[in-house]
Amino acid sequence: MTVRYGLVGTGMMGVEHIRNLLITPGAEIVALADPVETSLGWAKDALGDKAAGVRTFATAAELAAAGGIDAVVVASPNFTHRATLEPLFDAGLHILCEKPLATTIPDAQWIVERAAATHKVFWTAMEYRYMPPAAEFIAQVAGGRVGALKMLTIREHRFPFLVKVGDWNRFSANTGGTMVEKCCHFFDLMRLIAGSEAVRVYCSGGMDVNHLDEAYDGKRPDIIDNSYTTVDFANGVRAMLDLSMFADGAENQEEITAVGDKARLDCLIPEGSLVYSPRVGFMNPKKVERTHVAVDQHALDAGSHHGATYYQHQKFIAAVRGENPVEVTARDGLMAVAIGAAAEISAREKRVVKMSELGL
Numbered sequence: 001m002t003v004r005y006g007l008v009g010t011g012m013m014g015v016e017h018i019r020n021l022l023i024t025p026g027a028e029i030v031a032l033a034d035p036v037e038t039s040l041g042w043a044k045d046a047l048g049d050k051a052a053g054v055r056t057f058a059t060a061a062e063l064a065a066a067g068g069i070d071a072v073v074v075a076s077p078n079f080t081h082r083a084t085l086e087p088l089f090d091a092g093l094h095i096l097c098e099k100p101l102a103t104t105i106p107d108a109q110w111i112v113e114r115a116a117a118t119h120k121v122f123w124t125a126m127e128y129r130y131m132p133p134a135a136e137f138i139a140q141v142a143g144g145r146v147g148a149l150k151m152l153t154i155r156e157h158r159f160p161f162l163v164k165v166g167d168w169n170r171f172s173a174n175t176g177g178t179m180v181e182k183c184c185h186f187f188d189l190m191r192l193i194a195g196s197e198a199v200r201v202y203c204s205g206g207m208d209v210n211h212l213d214e215a216y217d218g219k220r221p222d223i224i225d226n227s228y229t230t231v232d233f234a235n236g237v238r239a240m241l242d243l244s245m246f247a248d249g250a251e252n253q254e255e256i257t258a259v260g261d262k263a264r265l266d267c268l269i270p271e272g273s274l275v276y277s278p279r280v281g282f283m284n285p286k287k288v289e290r291t292h293v294a295v296d297q298h299a300l301d302a303g304s305h306h307g308a309t310y311y312q313h314q315k316f317i318a319a320v321r322g323e324n325p326v327e328v329t330a331r332d333g334l335m336a337v338a339i340g341a342a343a344e345i346s347a348r349e350k351r352v353v354k355m356s357e358l359g360l
Contacts, residue, residue, distance in 0.1 A: 003320050006031035006069040006093075008060045008084055009166050010190040011077030011153035013098060017073045018046045019302040020310045024317060029053045033063040034076075036165055058083045060122060064091035073322050074098055077164070078181060078312035079174045082107040089114045094121040094320045096313075100184040101333030103176035105341055106359060108334040115330035121319045123326055124333030127308035128185040129192065130255075130315070133293040134308075135273060137256055137267035141193055144278065147262025152193055154186045155255040157247035160210040160225065161282075170211060170221040171345070178224035178245075179347065180340035186241050187231070187339035193258065196235035197335065197360075202352045203229040210247040229343050270306055333336060335360070 005021055007014050010032050011105050029050065035058045044051040057063045063072070066089040071094035076084050080101050089093055095115075101124050115122035131303060161169050161182075168174040175181035180220040191197065199266040205227025214221055229241040256267040261333060266275040276289040299307035318324035338360050342353040 001321055002026050002028050003094075003317055004028050004030045004068060004070045006018035006033065006063050006072040007043065008074050008088075009098075010034040010039045011036075011075065011078075013161065014039070014073070014075040015042050015046045016303040016305070016309055017075055017313075020299075020313050022050065023162055023302055024046070024313045025300055026207040027086050027312075027313070027317060029054060031057065031063050031066065031069055033060050034059040035059065039165060049210040051240045061087040064088050066094065067091060067293070070094060071096065071317075072076060072108075073125075075176060077166075077168045078103050078176055079168070082110060085111060085114065089118060092118065092120055096123045096125055096316050097126045097333070099127075100176055100180050100332065100337050100340065101187075102332065103174070103180060105334070105338055105360075108330075108337045112334050113329040117266065120168060121316070121326055122330050123316050124328045124330060124336075125312065126185060126188045126191055126328045126332070126336070127312055129297070129328065130293045130308040131254075131269055131306040131307070131313040132308075132311065133267050133272045133274060134189070134254075134256065135311070136293045137258070137265060138189075138193055140274070141258045141260075142195075145263060146258050146260030146265050148282045149194065149237055149258055149260045151257075152190060152237060153238070153242070153255075153257040153259075154189060155242040156182075156186065156253060157244045157250040158244075159255045161223065162244050166215050170214065170216060170258060174338065175223065176340065177344040178243075179227065179229065179360060180337055181223075182245075183229070183243060183267070183343065184333075184336040184340045187343075188328075188336040190231055190233075190239040190241075191332070191335055194233045194235065194237040196233040198339050198342070198355050199229050199234050199327070200232045200352055200354050201229065201339060201342040201346055203227055204345040204350075205243070205343075224344075224347060227347060229344070229346075231339060249336060256344035269349050301318060320353065341354060
């Protein structure tokens with residue numbers, strides 16, 4: 001069964017989706033929508049010979065009204081998601097919506113309600129679940145390899161935010177703030193691995209290095225570039241996120257550690273290693289085991305998320321065909337946004353934020 005795709009938003013992430021759809025069996029890209037001609041040009045370049053016959057539109061509404069589409073990927077700027085999704089829901093399309101689901105909790109809740117009212121697939125794009133080393137790490141923790149999980153730490157030490165069309169990602173009003181825009185990935189991983197919901201959040205963060213000398217139409221950027229965030233979960237698991245966006249020289253961009261009552265397990269990306277360290281008692285020899293999780297080279301070449309976008313698309317298209325359940329729901333997207341929103345409040349107000357304050 002061929003699935004005909006449209007894409008809304010053909011900037012950097014939209015192009016990554018195009019490259020991965022081109023190597024997804026049974027996927028056919030038939031339409032693109034973006035108000036910026038330069039971005040449409042990037043998409044056509046990525047399509048190469050397959051660009052011929054692909055229809056282009058300025059808006060999601062025009063794309064939806066044109067018909068001839070089964071599924072759509074939304075990769076437009078964060079603050080546009082609710083308005084972009086409305087005509088796509090109305091058209092009865094299967095939808096893969098990039099993270100964050102929305103920039104505010106009310107908009108995310110509206111999307112959850114609309115997704116619940118359709119029989120079509122709605123999938124929140126949380127690529128980090130599908131990086132093969134992370135996926136294997138998640139499976140091993142869920143399988144009990146560390147025993148009863150007690151502590152979860154995620155570190156992302158990386159490069160600053162990239163330049164986007166119109167510089168929209170320099171302002172929290174457009175992104176939801178760094179803790180929503182960037183860190184919803186990690187809060188999603190925390191919920192998935194902990195198997196529980198957050199009850200309180202504390203974030204200490206600031207904009208200390210990046211973007212300090214930038215101004216856009218006289219406005220200065222206001223996005224966090226480093227933070228520590230702790231999250232308490234209802235089942236007693238404690239989680240921490242260590243974020244630095246001025247550490248691009250780090251050997252591994254992501255490091256995830258789970259500690260249970262029997263062992264510790266580390267995941268290192270892009271190295272691709274899992275490091276298993278069982279408890280051995282004081283002064284006894286260590287019994288550390290290192291394994292490497294391979295990633296298909298075609299998947300690595302098609303994007304910048306360690307192959308995750310490719311593997312996510314295989315799951316999504318299977319769900320569209322009725323062969324696979326939806327693994328990342330609209331509600332998953334909402335809850336990740338909510339933890340990020342709590343972290344933004346916490347960083348600004350320098351206090352613990354209870355999730356109950358947000359109505360969740």
